[in-house]
Amino acid sequence: MVEIKGLEKFAPLDFPGFISATVFLGGCNFRCPFCHNADLVLRPEALDTIPLDYFITFLESRRDWLEGICVSGGEPLIWDDLEVLLRLIKDRDMLVKLDTNGSRPDRLADLIGSQLVDYIAMDVKAPLHKYKQVTRSDVSEEDIARSVEIVRKCELPYTFRTTVVPGLVGEKDLLEIAQMLHRAKRFQLQQFSRRNTVDKIFAQVDPYPEETINRLAELVKPYFDEVRVEGI
Numbered sequence: 001m002v003e004i005k006g007l008e009k010f011a012p013l014d015f016p017g018f019i020s021a022t023v024f025l026g027g028c029n030f031r032c033p034f035c036h037n038a039d040l041v042l043r044p045e046a047l048d049t050i051p052l053d054y055f056i057t058f059l060e061s062r063r064d065w066l067e068g069i070c071v072s073g074g075e076p077l078i079w080d081d082l083e084v085l086l087r088l089i090k091d092r093d094m095l096v097k098l099d100t101n102g103s104r105p106d107r108l109a110d111l112i113g114s115q116l117v118d119y120i121a122m123d124v125k126a127p128l129h130k131y132k133q134v135t136r137s138d139v140s141e142e143d144i145a146r147s148v149e150i151v152r153k154c155e156l157p158y159t160f161r162t163t164v165v166p167g168l169v170g171e172k173d174l175l176e177i178a179q180m181l182h183r184a185k186r187f188q189l190q191q192f193s194r195r196n197t198v199d200k201i202f203a204q205v206d207p208y209p210e211e212t213i214n215r216l217a218e219l220v221k222p223y224f225d226e227v228r229v230e231g232i
C-alpha cells in the first residue's frame with residue numbers, strides 16, 4: 001500500500017493558485033546526489049508511515065477550505081496503487097497536483113487519462129545525454145522524452161522544473177534543457193539546497209549566487225511562455 005511519510009498540512013506555495021497541503025511519499029528510483037530529501041529517498045523505512053485513516057480524517061476535516069493536495073516524494077509514480085490515494089483526494093472534490101521525475105510515462109498517461117491529476121510538475125534533471133550521470137540511475141532517456149511530450153500535450157496546467165547545481169547542472173545544460181522543452185508553457189528554475197543531500201559531498205557545494213540564478217532565468221526566458229525562479 002502506498003506509504004505517506006510526511007504531511008505538510010498547509011503548503012501555500014506548493015500548488016500555484018490553490019489553498020493546498022502536501023503529502024510526501026517514500027522511495028525514489030533516482031539517486032540525484034544533490035537531492036535534499038535523503039531520508040525519503042534512501043531510508044524511507046526508517047520514517048514513520050502516516051496511516052491512511054489519519055489522512056482521510058485530515059481530508060474530511062479540511063474539506064470546506066482546502067482546494068488541493070500536492071502529491072510529492074520521493075517519486076509518487078513508483079507506487080502501483082497510487083490511484084487509491086488520488087481517488088481519496090478527488091472523491092472529496094479536491095484537486096491533485098502531481099510532482100514527478102518523469103521516469104514512468106505509461107503510469108503518468110494512465111493517471112491523466114483517468115482524470116486523477118489536475119496539475120503536473122515534472123522535474124527535468126538534465127539534458128537527456130546526461131540523465132544517467134545526474135540521477136545516478138539506470139533511467140531510460142526515451143522514457144523521460146516520452147513524459148515530456150505527454151506533459152506538453154496534455155490539456156492540464158503544468159510546470160517543468162530544473163535545479164541548477166554547480167559542477168553538475170550548469171548554464172550549458174540549462175540551455176540544452178530549454179531547447180528540448182522549447183515553447184513549453186511554464187518553466188521553473190530552482191536553486192539547489194545543500195541541506196540533507198543524498199550524497200554528503202554536495203553539502204559542501206556552494207549554490208549559485210542569486211545574481212547567477214537570475215541571469216540564467218533571463219537566458220532561458222525566450223524559450224518559454226513563463227519562467228519562475230524558486231529558492232532564492
Ligand code: SF4
Pocket residue numbers: 028029030031032034035036037041073074075101123198
Ligand atoms: S531529487 Fe532525484 S532522488 Fe530526490 S526525490 Fe527527486 S528524483 Fe528522487
